[in-house]
Amino acid sequence: MLSATSKIALLPPASLAARARAAVAPSVAASLSSRPLSSSAGAKKSLVTGEEGVHQTMQVSKAWRNKPLFRRQGDVRFKTGLEAANLLVAEAKRRDAHEVTFIDSVRSTMQCLSPIFDRNPRYAFVAKQLMEAERYIQFRVAWIDDTGVVRMNRGYRIQYSSSIGPYEGAIHFGHHVNSSIVKSLGFDAVFSNALTGFDVGAAVGGSDINPFDKSEAEIQRFCQSYMTELAKYIGPDIDQPTMGMGVSEKEIGYLFGQYKRINVKSSSGGKPFLSAMDTSAPGYGVAHFANEMLQDRGDSLEGKRVLIIGSGKVARSVAEKLLSFGAIPLTFSDASGHVYEPDGIDGGKLATINKIKNERGALLGRYIIASTTAQFNDPGSVLDIPCDLCIPCASMGDIDEAAVNKLADNGCVGVIEGGHGAVTPEARKVLKKRGLMYGPDKLTLTGPSIAYALGHKNATDERLAAEVARIYKDVKITAQEFNARGDLFAGANIAGFLRVANVMLNHGAV
Template sequence: MHTCIHFFFFFYNFLAFLNNDLWRGLNLISKGKNRTHAAHNYGYSGNNSLDSKMNELRERVISKNVNEPEFLQAFEEVLECLKPVFKKDNIYLGVLENIAEPERVIQFRVPWINDKGEHKINRGYRVQYSSVLGPYKGGLRFHPSVNLSVIKFLGFEQIFKNSLTSLSMGGGKGGSDFDPKGKTENEIIKFCQSFMTNLCRYIGHNTDVPAGDIGVGGREIGYLFGQYKKLKNSFEGVLTGKNVKWGGSNIRSEATGYGVIYFAENVLKDMNESLKDKRCVVSGSGNVAQYLVEKLIEKGGIVLTMSDSDGYIYEPNGFTKEQLSHIMDIKNVRRERIKEYLKYSKTASYFGKEKPWSVPCDLAFPCATQNEINNKDADLLIKNNCKMVVEGANMPTHIDAMHKLKKIKLLYVHLKLLMQGE
C-alpha cells in the first residue's frame, strides 16, 4: 500500500493523456529520436546526479513560490515520492515541473454587508491547476486560514486525486478567508451570493466544477448554486454537493467518509483483520468525520474521539449511533462547538485546545485539516502502539511526521487513494 506505487500510476496515466507540446517532445524521446535535443530543451540534460537535478527543480519551484509553505510542502512530498520514477529517466522531472505550475490563478475581492450594516471585505480565490484530463474539478474552502498557498496546495493535490478515478476531470481548488463560524444565516447568504457573483464568470459544467470543503457544506453549496442560477439563468451541473431536491446526488454527503472506511476495511482484510473492536481515534467533526464515524460504528469499530478547532471529546466506551446523532445536530443544525456534546453524555470528557493523538488506539483517522499530525503527535501514536494511520483530510500529516511513521513500518494510507475525485 505504499503511496509511491499510486503516484507512479498517476504519473504514467497523466503522461498517457498529455496532449500538449511537452508530451509530444517526450514521445520523441520514448522512440529514441532527438533525445539529447529534447532533454536539453526541458533542462535535464548532462551528467549531473539525480539528486542535483532534483535540487535544481526544487530551487526553481521555491523561487517561484516564495512564502507559500503549504504548497511547497505538497510539492516536496510528491518530488520525494517520485524519485524512483526519476531514476528510471530524469526527463520526467520536466513533467513534474509542468504539473506544478497552475494554468490559471484567479484572485478577487468579495464585498458583503453584515447584520450590523457594516461593510466587510474578504479575498476569494480559484486556482485552475490542470485541465489536461478534463474540466477543472475541486472544492471551495471558507476558513480564516485560507490564502493563496493553501489553495495552491489543495489544487495541486486535486490533480492527483482526480486522475486516479480514471474519469475526465482536471484539478482545481478555490475558497476564501471568510470565517463562517459565528455568522448568522443571513450573513452566510450574503457572503455566498457575493462570492458567486465574482466566481461565476470563471466556472461552468465544461470548464470548472467546484464542490464543498471546510466551511462549505450543503447549505453553502445551495446558496452558491442559487446565485449562479440567478446570474446565468441556467440550471446545470456547475456545482457538486447540491441537495437532491435541486439536482444533487443521493448519498453524496456520505460518500467521502464511507469511502475512507471501505478502503481501510479492505486494507485490514488483506492482513486477515477487520474493523470490529478496533479502537479508533478520529479528528474533525465535519462532513467527512461524521459519516466516517457512522460507518465505523456500523462496522463494529470503537470510536473514542471527535474534535473541532477548539478541542476534542473523548468517549471511553466509544460513541453510539444515538450519541453521533447529537454531534450531527450540534454541528449541522445548531452550528455550535463540539464541547456542547457533554450535555448528552455522563461519561465523556472534553479537552480544550488539544488534539486527540495522545489517546491510545489501534487506528487513527485524521479528518480535520492540513498538518494536524506533527512530529510530536507521531511520537504519541507510536508510543500508544497505533497500527495504522488512514488520512481523511488534505495533507493532514506533516512530511517529517510521515517519514517517522513509515520508518517504523506503521501502515500509512494516503489521502490520494481515499479521496479520489474529492
C-alpha cells in the same frame, strides 16, 4: 463515444505505465487505447516498459537527458532523477519562496517522482510544466454584515489542470485559507483526481472567511458576493466546485442560487451543476480505504478502536461507516476541545452529535449534557487516548512528529488522513520509521471525485467500495513497480502523475 484523451485517461496503471517509454509515438497511443481497462491484466509488468520486474532494459532517450531543464542564466541539465527533482523544487522556491505550504507539496511530490525521471528524463520536463497552474484567480469579496458594516475578504479559484477533463475541486472557507494553501491543495488535487481514472481535472478555491462565527444571513450574503465574481470563470463542463472545509450543503445551496440567478445554463449531460452531493461520500471513502489497507495486512476494522480528530461532516460520516464495519469510534474534537467515550460512540450517540454539529457554530461541549459516560478534555490531549487507528479530519498539520511518536507509543498501528494535509512532511518520515500504516489524503480523499463521476443515481456505497478497491490496488502495484513497496504516498503520486503526464505529452506545450 470516448475521445482519444478520455481513453488514455481511463487506462489503469498497468496499461498507462507502458506509455512512460522514452518515445511516445501515435501508434503506441493507439494500441494502448484499445487495451482492456482492467488493472488485473499484466499486473506484474513494469509501469514504464511493460517488462517483468523493476530492473528493466528500458531504452532511455539520450536526447531528452541532454536537453537543459532550465535555460535561465545558462543551461541547467541533470544527470539523475533526484537531481532533476531538486532542480524543480529549487525553481518552485525561486518563483514562490513565500508560499511555504505549496513548496512543501512540490518537494514531497518531486521526491516521489524522481525514479520516473531516472527511467525517462522527458517526464521531468512535464513535471516542470505541471508546477504552474493553468489559471489562478484572486478577487475581492465585499459583503455587508448584520450590523451594516462593509466587510472584505479574499476569494480564490485556481484551475490547475484540465488535461484529463473539466476542472473539478473543492471550495474551502476558513481563516487559514490563503494563496499558498490554495496552490498546494490545487497541486495535490491534480494527482488525487487523476487516481480515480475518470475524466476529472483539478481545481480548488475558497476564501479566508470563518463561516462558524457568522449568522446564516451573513453567510448567504457572503456566498452571493463570492459567486457573483466566481461565476465568470466556472460552469457546467468548465469547472465544477464541490464541498470542502467549512462548506456544507447550505453554502453550496447559496452559491448555486446566486449562480442560476446570473446564468441560464445550470446543468449538463443530466448532471446538475453545483449540486450538494451526498455528504457521506468523503467520509465513507476514507473508511473504505482504511478497510482495504487492513485487509491487505490480513486484518479488518472489526473491533478496532479509532481516534477521530475533528467533528465536521467528513469526521462524522467516517464514524458512521466505521460503525458498519464493526469498528469503535472513540472521540470527536473541535475548537472547544474533545469528547471521549471510553466504550465507544454508538449510533445513538452519533445521532446526538450530528444534531448538535449541524447547527452553525455549535461546539461539542454541549454533548456532555446529553451523555453520562462522555469525558470532556480528559485526558488533556486527545492523542493520549490509546487506540488502534487515528483518522485526523480537522486542520492541516494536526499530526506532526511528536503526535506520531505519541500515537505509536500508545499502540496505534496506523494513521489514515481524513483531512487535507493533516500529516506534516516530517511526520510522514516518522510514520515510516516507526512502521505505522499511513493512508495519504491524495488517496483517501478521492471519494468526492468518484461520487461526482458516477452520478447521484450510481454513486452507491457498494460502487464506491468497488472503486476504492480498484484504486488501492492500482496504487499498491505502482509503488511496487518503483521499488517503494507499501509506500502508498509514493504510489499515489506516481500513479496520478503518470495518468496526467501521459495525456499532457499528447497535448504538447500548452
